[in-house]
Amino acid sequence: MAVVPRSPAPTPDALSRRERQILDVLYRHGPSSAGEVCARLAGAPSETAMRTLLRILEDKGHVRHTRVGTRHVYAPTVARDQARASALRHLLGTFFGGSTRDAVAALLDASERDLSPAEREELIAMIADARARGA
Numbered sequence: 001m002a003v004v005p006r007s008p009a010p011t012p013d014a015l016s017r018r019e020r021q022i023l024d025v026l027y028r029h030g031p032s033s034a035g036e037v038c039a040r041l042a043g044a045p046s047e048t049a050m051r052t053l054l055r056i057l058e059d060k061g062h063v064r065h066t067r068v069g070t071r072h073v074y075a076p077t078v079a080r081d082q083a084r085a086s087a088l089r090h091l092l093g094t095f096f097g098g099s100t101r102d103a104v105a106a107l108l109d110a111s112e113r114d115l116s117p118a119e120r121e122e123l124i125a126m127i128a129d130a131r132a133r134g135a
Contacts, residue, residue: 019057022050023076026063027083031075033068 015023025040026032034051038044045053054074057063065072076083096102108115115123 015057015060015062018045018053019062022053022057023062023083026074026076027080031066031073033071033073037074 021041022037025037029036029040032040034047034054037054038047038050044050051072054063054065054072058065058074061077063074064077065074067073078086092098092100092103096106
């Protein structure tokens with residue numbers, strides 16, 4: 001398996017809905033070819049269009065590919081946990097002025113169901129742990 005040189009770090013460019021969907025497939029299923037991404041994506045474009053979208057994501061630094069035989073296999077350049085943390089920081093800064101409290105309040109307000117007693121206790125324990133760490 002030939003490794004293609006690593007792309008630069010992802011740029012802060014906004015991702016389109018379809019680009020986010022493609023990254024979600026790659027995070028959920030691991031490295032995949034354009035055809036495999038198409039097969040896992042509802043309403044996917046043609047395989048040719050998918051290769052174009054993957055190349056755009058590669059140009060933006062979000063994915064890289066390796067050559068496996070005649071196929072290009074794509075994978076995210078950033079671990080899912082790092083991407084999640086970065087997206088959350090962006091969301092907090094953009095919509096909540098950096099306020100974790102406001103974000104949590106919005107999540108609780110937007111929830112379609114009430115928290116179970118176990119979920120409530122788990123959140124209380126997480127807050128107590130954060131308080132103990134000085135966070």
